[in-house]
Amino acid sequence: PFGFLGMLTFIMFITLGVTGALLMFYYEPIMTRSWDSVAFINNDVPFGFHIRNLHYHGSNAMVMLAILHMYYQYFSGRYKIRNEILWVTGVILGTVTILEAFTGYDIIFSERAELAISIAASLTNSIPVAGPMIRELAFGAGFHDFVLRFYAQHVFILPIVMLGLMAVHFPRFLVFDVPMVMAICGAMCLAGGVFPVDLGFKFEPTVPPGITVPEWYLTGLYAFLRTQYDKFLTGVLWPALFIGILLLTPFLDRYKKFSWKDR
Numbered sequence: 001p002f003g004f005l006g007m008l009t010f011i012m013f014i015t016l017g018v019t020g021a022l023l024m025f026y027y028e029p030i031m032t033r034s035w036d037s038v039a040f041i042n043n044d045v046p047f048g049f050h051i052r053n054l055h056y057h058g059s060n061a062m063v064m065l066a067i068l069h070m071y072y073q074y075f076s077g078r079y080k081i082r083n084e085i086l087w088v089t090g091v092i093l094g095t096v097t098i099l100e101a102f103t104g105y106d107i108i109f110s111e112r113a114e115l116a117i118s119i120a121a122s123l124t125n126s127i128p129v130a131g132p133m134i135r136e137l138a139f140g141a142g143f144h145d146f147v148l149r150f151y152a153q154h155v156f157i158l159p160i161v162m163l164g165l166m167a168v169h170f171p172r173f174l175v176f177d178v179p180m181v182m183a184i185c186g187a188m189c190l191a192g193g194v195f196p197v198d199l200g201f202k203f204e205p206t207v208p209p210g211i212t213v214p215e216w217y218l219t220g221l222y223a224f225l226r227t228q229y230d231k232f233l234t235g236v237l238w239p240a241l242f243i244g245i246l247l248l249t250p251f252l253d254r255y256k257k258f259s260w261k262d263r
Helices: 002-024 034-043 048-075 084-106 111-125 131-139 143-169 178-194 216-225 231-252
Strands: none
Touching: 002 048, 002 143, 002 178, 034 048, 048 084, 048 178, 048 216, 084 111, 084 143, 084 216, 084 231, 111 131, 111 216, 111 231, 131 143, 216 231
């Protein structure tokens, strides 16, 4: 069953595209209206609450499936079968998937989103030389710029990048297993109905924010930042080194044996 993790990740990408397009009918990418528009979707739009739940749980499922897919490819040694390009595009796809999920929950502009935005902007700004320029490009000059720029990244730029990477990652065909597709879609519909998604508190610049926690896929990064070491070292360099090592794995590991126990 682990061989279908890549296919299931792709199904989640399609599901997110459909549910995201429906949410776009009502979402307003404006600082003063973003949270209110999502609240309107939750409370007043027919089936809006369920559609948003599907989008949120689908996003988490896509990140989880992408991580599990990478683990499976690594521990089974699949990258050894002349699959260097597939491995590299897969690692980049996994990274972009996390960025896609990150930009998605930030454009709600809740208190938790504001904290994540501030941390991300600070980390970007800490990059030597190019940091301020990247921060200006990605975040803009203020909260009003940020919402629109992250919205553009979430619905257009990052999906286009992902589609381009998928075109390389799936060079010939993608095998679909109908029972697996039905199972994952059914699980998402069940999760959307049983596990409601908390909207969180609206961010108000004049009100001190409460205690917030990050999304599960960012807890490792937040834990590094809490060590009080240099934020560029813990929040930028260490994650970049980890991703770099993953990218180089098929080029460095030239052992013939596939099992992780024999490597």
